[in-house]
Amino acid sequence: MKEITEELAKVLIPEPVEEQDEDPDDYTARAQSASEARNALVGELMMAAGASPAEDPVLARLGELAAQKREIQRQIRLITAYAREFVRPEPYRLRALAEAAGMSISTIRTMYDTEDKIAVATRIGRKDVKNTVHPVVGEQWRRLPARHTADDAASPLSPDR
Numbered sequence: 001m002k003e004i005t006e007e008l009a010k011v012l013i014p015e016p017v018e019e020q021d022e023d024p025d026d027y028t029a030r031a032q033s034a035s036e037a038r039n040a041l042v043g044e045l046m047m048a049a050g051a052s053p054a055e056d057p058v059l060a061r062l063g064e065l066a067a068q069k070r071e072i073q074r075q076i077r078l079i080t081a082y083a084r085e086f087v088r089p090e091p092y093r094l095r096a097l098a099e100a101a102g103m104s105i106s107t108i109r110t111m112y113d114t115e116d117k118i119a120v121a122t123r124i125g126r127k128d129v130k131n132t133v134h135p136v137v138g139e140q141w142r143r144l145p146a147r148h149t150a151d152d153a154a155s156p157l158s159p160d161r
Contacts, residue, residue: 001046001049001055001056001057002042002046004056004057004058005042005045005046005049005057006038006042008041008045008057008058008061009038009039009041009042009045010038012041013034013037013038013041014034015031015034016030016031016034045057045060045061048060048061048064076101076111077111077112077116078112078116078119078120080097080101080108080111080112081112081116081117081119081120082120082124083097084097084112085117085120085128085129085130085133086120086121086124086126086128086129087129088129091129094108094109114132114133117132117133118133118136121133121134121135121136122135122136
């Protein structure tokens with residue numbers, strides 16, 4: 001397992017390339033920094049592998065990255081819902097949001113749903129511009145339908161998120 005973690009660290013943090021006109025001391029410092037980052041990553045990978053059911057550093061790291069990806073996608077949905085449904089006097093244009101997110105206009109247009117809009121309304125404490133969703137008050141969030149996947153740990157409306 002140690003060999004896999006060391007090689008995976010090299011894959012994720014490669015040895016820097018020495019620039020043509022670079023001062024040798026600068027390159028040495030960059031190479032040292034990369035080496036230290038790789039060593040720290042090896043430690044993280046070993047710990048993650050030990051905590052994962054498969055005790056496999058590759059699978060553990062992929063699992064961590066997949067969880068980060070889901071969280072980023074959730075944030076993109078919420079930001080897009082906010083930008084399209086809550087910003088006054090007029091919403092952000094689909095083209096601008098699509099370019100900023102690196103997505104197509106059709107993807108941006110359909111990426112969020114009513115649950116995302118309710119989450120935004122609840123977090124900012126006001127209804128959307130079209131008056132279609134309102135903030136959830138107190139414990140009402142528990143009665144809302146949940147959109148869960150097998151990978152989700154909790155509803156995006158739960159108080160801890």
